[in-house]
Every structure is written in structure tokens, then in C-alpha cells.
Amino acid sequence: QRLGPENVMAFVAEPVVGATAGAVPPVDGYFKRIREICDANGILLILDEVMCGMGRTGTLFACEQDGVTADILAIAKGLGAGYQPIGAMLCSGKIYEAIENGSGFFQHGHTYIGHPTACAASLAVLRKLTGGLVDQVNPLGNMLDGALRDAFGQHPHIGDIRGRGLFRGMEIVEDRDTKAPFDPKRGVNKALKKAAFEAGLACYPMGGTIDGVRGDHILLAPPFIMTEAQIGEVVDKLAVAFKKEL
Ligand SMILES: Cc1ncc(COP(=O)(O)O)c(C=O)c1O
Known part of the structure; x- marks a missing residue:
């Protein structure tokens, strides 16, 4: 039927x-x-x-x-x-x-x-x-987005930077041009979470973004009261983690 x-x-x-x-x-x-x-x-x-x-x-x-x-x-x-x-x-x-x-x-x-x-x-x-x-969220989110793009927009292993407001995601890829993901066995999202945490930043990692197995991303969802200086801190701490793991 x-x-x-x-x-x-x-x-x-x-x-x-x-x-x-x-x-x-x-x-x-x-x-x-x-x-x-x-x-x-x-x-x-x-x-x-x-x-x-x-x-x-x-x-x-x-x-x-x-x-x-x-x-x-x-x-x-x-x-x-x-x-x-x-x-x-x-x-x-x-x-x-x-x-x-x-x-x-x-x-x-x-x-x-x-x-x-x-x-x-x-x-x-x-x-x-x-x-x-809530009115602070979009201006701060746009600043965060701009700072992430300035710092990592050309990074060879960042395939996409996306989101709305203070809800931002970054896709981690092996090849920026083809968007081919890393081998899931490498567990790159978990390694990035650990390295970011050691640098003082809590982010939310996840794997299987593409098909339940392949694909890695990290999520950022900072407080609505964050300051401009703290946006710089997020970027600096992510840079430490990316340098260590990517
Ligand atoms: C989009 C979405 N829906 C539902 C849930 C589950 O919510 P709860 O734990 O309140 O049942 C979550 C938890 O992370 C979620 O992210």
C-alpha cells in the first residue's frame, strides 16, 4: 500500500x-x-x-x-x-x-x-x-563568527564555519578543498575537545556528522554575557588545540 x-x-x-x-x-x-x-x-x-x-x-x-x-x-x-x-x-x-x-x-x-x-x-x-x-546574542555572535573566520577561515583542516547567534559549529576535515573527513579511527573531535579543555576552553565535540560514522565537528555555545575580550580568548584557545591535534 x-x-x-x-x-x-x-x-x-x-x-x-x-x-x-x-x-x-x-x-x-x-x-x-x-x-x-x-x-x-x-x-x-x-x-x-x-x-x-x-x-x-x-x-x-x-x-x-x-x-x-x-x-x-x-x-x-x-x-x-x-x-x-x-x-x-x-x-x-x-x-x-x-x-x-x-x-x-x-x-x-x-x-x-x-x-x-x-x-x-x-x-x-x-x-x-x-x-x-537576547538582544546581545546576535551582535556577539557576529563578532565571534568574524573572529573564527579571521583566525581559521583558511585553515587547511577547517571545512566549514557556520551557525547563528552564539551557536557556532566548525567542521573538521582532512582536506579543505574536497571536504574529505578524517579517518574516524583517529577520533579527531575527541582529541580536540581534550586539547581545548587543557587550554581552558570547553567545547562540544561530535563525530559521525556525515553518515553516523564519518565526519567531525565541534560546537561552541558560549554564555550570552561573554565579552569581546573573551571572544579573543576562545579563538586563542582553539588555536592551541588545533595546533596540537590537526
Ligand atoms: C535538540 C535536543 N533535543 C532533545 C534533547 C534531550 O533533552 P532532554 O535531556 O531535556 O530530554 C537534547 C539533549 O541534548 C537536544 O540537544
């Missing part, structure tokens, strides 16, 4: 892909087209903004920059900013009302659901974010 759009319940995506692909934003117009297809076929658009949301990419919701809204949206990490563990699922009024006017029962709980201390901390975080902090 051939499956059609009527067999599809939802389309799930990360607006800016985080850990698995290394800060990859969508091509222009991608999510507008996905939204159109979803709307035309009664398919829900579910966006996972656990990593890229809450200001990380320069707007409170990452999808704002793609000109779409989700039917269901997941947020977490930046919602508590590390002060409290908290995640949340947001949904459109239409979905909320369907449940409220239906059984009224949403069977999806955790032991500590609605934990008041976590909620209070995340409210304080949201007030900071919407009180001007």
Missing part, C-alpha cells in the same frame, strides 16, 4: 541542528515551505528547540528567524540556564483546546512535573532573556 500525506501525523525538526550536525541552520525558505506542506495536509509541525531555542541563536525562539511558528515546540536547556533542570512543551491554542474540550486529560507526567523551584528559576531566566539579554 502506498502511503500519502494523510498517513503523516507530524514533521519533527530542529530549526538549527545542534549536537548531531554542528550548528547547521536551514537554507532560506526551508521552514516556510515545510509549514505550507504541513498546513495543506493537516500535518503537525513539531520543533525541537531544546538546544537552539531560548535566545541561543539570537531570537527567543529559533524559528522566529525562519518566519514560522510550530504547532508543538520543545524547550529546555536555556530555559533554566543551568540554574535549575527544567523542560517545557508549548503548543498552539488549537491543540490545547482540543485536549481541554475533549477528555481534558493529558497523560504525560514526570515525578517532578511543574516543580515550583524550577519554574521560579526559569521565570527569572525568561525575564532576563526578554529584558534585553
Whole structure:
């Protein structure tokens, strides 16, 4: 039996892909087209903004920059900013009302659901974010991007520098022209993480970027209160790690 759009319940995506692909934003117009297809076929658009949301990419919701809204949206990490563990699922009024006017029962709980201390901390975080902090993200992110490009744009083993806001990824390649990856056995992303950490910089490495096995990248997601001087520090520490391992 051939499956059609009527067999599809939802389309799930990360607006800016985080850990698995290394800060990859969508091509222009991608999510507008996905939204159109979803709307035309009664398919829900579910966006996972656990990593890229809450200001990380320069707007409170990452999808704002793609000109779409989700039917269901997941947020977490930046919602508590590390002060409290908290995640949340947001949904459109239409979905909320369907449940409220239906059984009224949403069977999806955790032991500590609605934990008041976590909620209070995340409210304080949201007030900071919407009180001007998110506005710093794009100017700082553009500065960070510029500094990374100046320092490593021509590096023989950096295949791509990408991202949005203070969410930046660098692809590590064996050959800059062909973008051929290093042999996964070399574990270059892990070695870079270790060398960067020894130099005083915590970055998020991942391998298997291309096909689950090949491909290496590192992610940078610095605090929204970082200074211009600290951007220089990030670049200097990365340079030490690259010199040691690449
Ligand atoms: C994009 C994305 N979604 C979901 C998760 C899982 O989130 P949680 O640990 O809050 O379930 C992660 C964790 O890193 C993530 O990066």
C-alpha cells in the first residue's frame, strides 16, 4: 500500500541542528515551505528547540528567524540556564483546546512535573532573556563568527564555519578543498575537545556528522554575557588545540 500525506501525523525538526550536525541552520525558505506542506495536509509541525531555542541563536525562539511558528515546540536547556533542570512543551491554542474540550486529560507526567523551584528559576531566566539579554546574542555572535573566520577561515583542516547567534559549529576535515573527513579511527573531535579543555576552553565535540560514522565537528555555545575580550580568548584557545591535534 502506498502511503500519502494523510498517513503523516507530524514533521519533527530542529530549526538549527545542534549536537548531531554542528550548528547547521536551514537554507532560506526551508521552514516556510515545510509549514505550507504541513498546513495543506493537516500535518503537525513539531520543533525541537531544546538546544537552539531560548535566545541561543539570537531570537527567543529559533524559528522566529525562519518566519514560522510550530504547532508543538520543545524547550529546555536555556530555559533554566543551568540554574535549575527544567523542560517545557508549548503548543498552539488549537491543540490545547482540543485536549481541554475533549477528555481534558493529558497523560504525560514526570515525578517532578511543574516543580515550583524550577519554574521560579526559569521565570527569572525568561525575564532576563526578554529584558534585553537576547538582544546581545546576535551582535556577539557576529563578532565571534568574524573572529573564527579571521583566525581559521583558511585553515587547511577547517571545512566549514557556520551557525547563528552564539551557536557556532566548525567542521573538521582532512582536506579543505574536497571536504574529505578524517579517518574516524583517529577520533579527531575527541582529541580536540581534550586539547581545548587543557587550554581552558570547553567545547562540544561530535563525530559521525556525515553518515553516523564519518565526519567531525565541534560546537561552541558560549554564555550570552561573554565579552569581546573573551571572544579573543576562545579563538586563542582553539588555536592551541588545533595546533596540537590537526
Ligand atoms: C535538540 C535536543 N533535543 C532533545 C534533547 C534531550 O533533552 P532532554 O535531556 O531535556 O530530554 C537534547 C539533549 O541534548 C537536544 O540537544
